[in-house]
Every structure is written in C-alpha cells, then in structure tokens.
Amino acid sequence: MAIAVCVLFAAAAFQTNQRLLVALKSQKEATAASMMVQERMEKFRGLSYSNIGDKSYVNTNVIQVKTTSEAVLGNLSETITVSGYMNTGGGIGNYPSDGSRANQWVRNSTYPSGNQTDTNTSLATDNDLLKVDILLTWTSANGRTRTRDLASVFGKGNIGP
Numbered sequence: 001m002a003i004a005v006c007v008l009f010a011a012a013a014f015q016t017n018q019r020l021l022v023a024l025k026s027q028k029e030a031t032a033a034s035m036m037v038q039e040r041m042e043k044f045r046g047l048s049y050s051n052i053g054d055k056s057y058v059n060t061n062v063i064q065v066k067t068t069s070e071a072v073l074g075n076l077s078e079t080i081t082v083s084g085y086m087n088t089g090g091g092i093g094n095y096p097s098d099g100s101r102a103n104q105w106v107r108n109s110t111y112p113s114g115n116q117t118d119t120n121t122s123l124a125t126d127n128d129l130l131k132v133d134i135l136l137t138w139t140s141a142n143g144r145t146r147t148r149d150l151a152s153v154f155g156k157g158n159i160g161p
Contacts, residue, residue: 025140025141026140026141026142026146028072029072029073029138029140029146030146032070032071033069033073033136033138033146033148034148035067035068036067036069036070036073036136036148037134037136037149037150038150039068039069040062040067040078040080040134041132041134041150041152043061043062043065044132044154045152047062049124049154049155049156049157050124052082052123052124052130053082053103053124053125053127053130054124055082055116055119055120055121058080058082058103058105059116062080063080063105063107063113064114073136073138074138074139074140074141075109075139076108076109076136076137076138077106077107077108078106078107078108078134078135078136078137079104079105079106079133079134079137080104080105080107080132080133080134080135081095081103081104081118081133081135082102082103082104082131082132083095083096083102083103083120083130083131083133084100084102084123084126084127084129084130084131085127085129085130085131085153086127086128087126087127087128088125088126088127088128090128093127095131101118101119101120102123103116103120103123104116104117104118105117128156129153129155129156130153130154131151131152131153131154132151132152132153132154133149133150133151134149134150134151135147135148135149136148136149
C-alpha cells in the first residue's frame with residue numbers, strides 16, 4: 001500500500017511539474033511577443049513621416065530586419081499594415097472598410113523576409129496622419145494560437161533621423 005501511495009505521489013508531482021514548465025514557456029512567449037511588437041513600433045517611431053509612408057524604405061529597414069525577441073515564438077506570423085488615418089482633406093478613413101489601400105506585409109515561415117500583400121504608393125502625400133498596425137500570431141507551447149497587436153498613429157511632424 002505504501003508503494004502505491006508513493007507511486008501515485010510521484011506521478012502527480014511529475015504531472016504538476018510538466019504543467020508548470022508549459023505555463024512558464026507560455027509566459028516567456030507572451031513576454032517575447034510583447035517585446036517584439038514594442039521593438040517594431042519603436043523602429044517606426046524613429047522614422048520620418050515620409051519614410052513610414054514609403055513601402056520600399058519600410059520593407060528594407062523594418063520588415064526584413066528580425067527582432068531580438070522573436071526566436072522563442074513558434075510558428076510566428078507577423079502582419080504590419082501602414083494605412084492612411086486622416087487624408088489631406090480632413091476625412092478620417094478606416095482601412096479597409098473605407099475602400100482605401102495600404103502598405104501591408106506578412107512575414108512568416110513561408111516568407112521570412114516578408115511578402116507585401118497590399119500597396120499604396122501615395123500614403124505620405126494623400127494623408128496627414130498614418131496608422132501603423134502590428135499583429136503577431138504564434139502557436140504557444142500548449143498548442144493554442146496566441147496573438148499580440150499594437151497600433152500607433154503618426155503625423156507629418158514626426159521627425160526621424
């Protein structure tokens with residue numbers, strides 16, 4: 001009887017330990033994802049307004065540059081959208097429901113350097129404000145699909161290097 005109790009206790013301890021390790025890994029992933037979206041947004045905050053609206057510049061200097069915290073995220077998919085937020089006439093748009101176009105990239109295991117899925121070459125000239133949306137999706141250690149997103153609006157007074 002004592003051996004059965006010891007075996008049961010050991011099995012419960014190992015199962016508890018396994019659940020704890022998965023929970024710790026999930027928390028590490030959530031922290032890494034939060035750091036990743038912050039790192040991306042800080043990159044945008046350092047750019048000038050015209051560079052944020054320039055698809056080639058963003059592609060080369062943001063999309064194709066990996067972040068320092070993304071390595072722990074399994075099956076990562078990153079979507080970055082730069083859209084007009086207030087046009088030069090003062091109208092506030094809501095991409096994509098207002099019919100406008102944006103610069104949008106998806107970076108994942110299929111496209112590790114990013115794939116542009118939508119293009120607008122006149123974002124900086126047609127808008128007084130630009131909105132940057134960053135969406136991360138990954139598969140967590142426990143098999144759940146997790147997301148993190150962050151958005152920010154930039155105006156023409158945004159001064160970069």
